[in-house]
Amino acid sequence: MQEITKRASETRGRIARGTLKLVTVAFVCASLCGCMGSGFGLMDSGVDSNVTTQSTGAKKNSDTASDEATIRNAVSSADLGKLKGDPLPWANTDTGSAGVVSAISQTQAGELTCRDFTTTSHSFNGIAKYRGTTCLTPAGDWKLVNFEKVI
Numbered sequence: 001m002q003e004i005t006k007r008a009s010e011t012r013g014r015i016a017r018g019t020l021k022l023v024t025v026a027f028v029c030a031s032l033c034g035c036m037g038s039g040f041g042l043m044d045s046g047v048d049s050n051v052t053t054q055s056t057g058a059k060k061n062s063d064t065a066s067d068e069a070t071i072r073n074a075v076s077s078a079d080l081g082k083l084k085g086d087p088l089p090w091a092n093t094d095t096g097s098a099g100v101v102s103a104i105s106q107t108q109a110g111e112l113t114c115r116d117f118t119t120t121s122h123s124f125n126g127i128a129k130y131r132g133t134t135c136l137t138p139a140g141d142w143k144l145v146n147f148e149k150v151i
Helices: 008-038 058-076
Strands: 088-092 097-109 112-123 125-135 142-150
Touching: 058 088, 058 097, 058 112, 058 125, 058 142
Parallel strands: none
Antiparallel strands: 088 097, 097 112, 112 125, 125 142
8 A cells, every 4th residue: 555645744844835935936026017117217207397396485475464464454453442451362364373462552743643563473483573563544544664573
């Protein structure tokens, strides 16, 4: 009689070596496919050169002008008699900035009425303190004549 079965230890060794070879070959093939593919390089013709990007600094000027207008409107529309030195909050929904006007004083020079103020601004750029002056023009509009950051 001839034995046609093999021991389990002999079978496991062959399967393990065969599986290892198969996994190695599959890994090498998969790695080489990525190297030979096209369309993912930086210099390929598939790059869209019409797409441009811009830093957020370019929007700063319009945001600053919008915040200044909001502050001017808050200061010019404040009823100083009712305010009695209390802080005056302001918020700009267009830019997400907000702050508090901590002091407003009104001066009269002839027919020119001006309001000096101190305010804070809380925005994406951080928190800053400003001093400014807004004056009533002969046409009846308030104009921001001075607005500077306090260091």
